[in-house]
Amino acid sequence: MDFINKTAIVTGAGCGIGFEMCRQLALQGATVFLNDVDASLCKSAAESIAAEGGKCIPLTGNSSDESFVTDMITVAVAQTGRLDIAIANAGITLFGEFLTYPADSLFKVLQLNIGGSFFLAQAACRQMKRQGTGGALLFTSSVTGHQAHKDLAAYSMTKAALEMLAKNLVVEVSRYGIRVNTVAPGATATERTLNDPEYATIWSRITPMGRPATVSDIADAALFLVSDKAKHITGQSLVVDGGWTATSPSPF
Template sequence: MPKTAVVTGSAGGLGKGIAERLAMDGFNVVLHDINEELLKETEEAFKKQGYNVASYKSDVSSKSEQTELTAFAAETFGQLDVFVNNAGIDAVTPFLEVGEDQLEKLFRVNVFGTVYGTQAAAEQYKKQGTKGKVINACSIAGHESYEMLSVYSATKHAVRSFTQSSAKELAQFGITVNAYCPGVAKTAMWDRIDEEMVKYNDDMELGDAFKEFSSAIKLGRYQEPKDVANLVSFLASSDSDYITGQSILTDGGLVYR
């Protein structure tokens, strides 16, 4: 019987790459996003490729909606086996300009969403009486705090901490919790970061921030979705059954921990 995975924030970007890889691996995949139009486009494209997918629109920052998402996955495909907390947002702001709205928004999506998703998945696994996996989107910013990205970095440090503490508590139920930590990828998120950096630095032109960050990558190229998807594929497989509580860097040699 094929296993089932949920990937939040998978209508585009790295999440879409992760969802496609898991579908290629033979998983039933529940695509998820808050952008319903893009979500439906991705679902249609995946079905044309022969993947066994369904889609669900919801807000990861709502605890009840995360519970509804896991229930949908189990009802649609029989049971849930892997839950990928991929959804996340960023913000580029000088530290002295960080305000309540930004703190609230980023922590609600990046941290609350990860906590609620992990809780919902764990409760579903317990209900099924099965083992299960939770895989969280951390970042190089979960290991290193960056200028102009203070709130984003703080949320990803929190994700790394929750990955560790939840792994310790959920191990007794046969549930593993790990995280993947991407670096610099040519995605819409990095396009936004690049644009915002220019606003705060007169010496920068569009594209400079991305070039600066990616030029430090030891393997000599920026990240592609498949680089992240390869790691998530491993973490979702039985080959990773003896790994839990880890936040693994997949950045081409940028941050070393």
């Protein structure tokens, strides 16, 4: 129970990797505020974790909205008195060829992937500074922030940006005892990817470890980075991809 008496916020957590992060945090003792833009999904996800014995509170809203992000932290602190962990997991992937990529798609990706993560980190650091007890931030990046990937110029750019943001915040917030890292998942079996019948087959073939990641694989790494076991790790990105970035064969 590494997270007893800790308060955590995780965005984009109604399903997939974010949900598993919330689940593991809650089952290891944290009070978790689970955010998703889909109200019914947010509620059912929190109820599912609570049914397993974890303390999980749903917070429905758009995590790219600065005022909503501030409200999330206000609610969390009002209920628990503190904020220890903030995980900016929310993001969208909009595929498209670079030469014809539409402006509205670009701005949507930028607003959520970069803007939402920036605002959460900013508001969380303000609260952690006031507390005077430090804390841990985590951004969900991607292997596409390390390796080129067809039709993902906009998405890849945002993920590389998050890794640079984590490095830059080391200069800004380390003096307050706040650590900032990123986890960079490779191909991962989630509700979304499993809708593609060829996904697991393709990624099992081109991943050196012989399979795509599970959501638990990613959440295990994330929890390490926000735990006291990583208390001297900051400004780093942990790639969890079964070795794919070492060889980088294309799935196309």
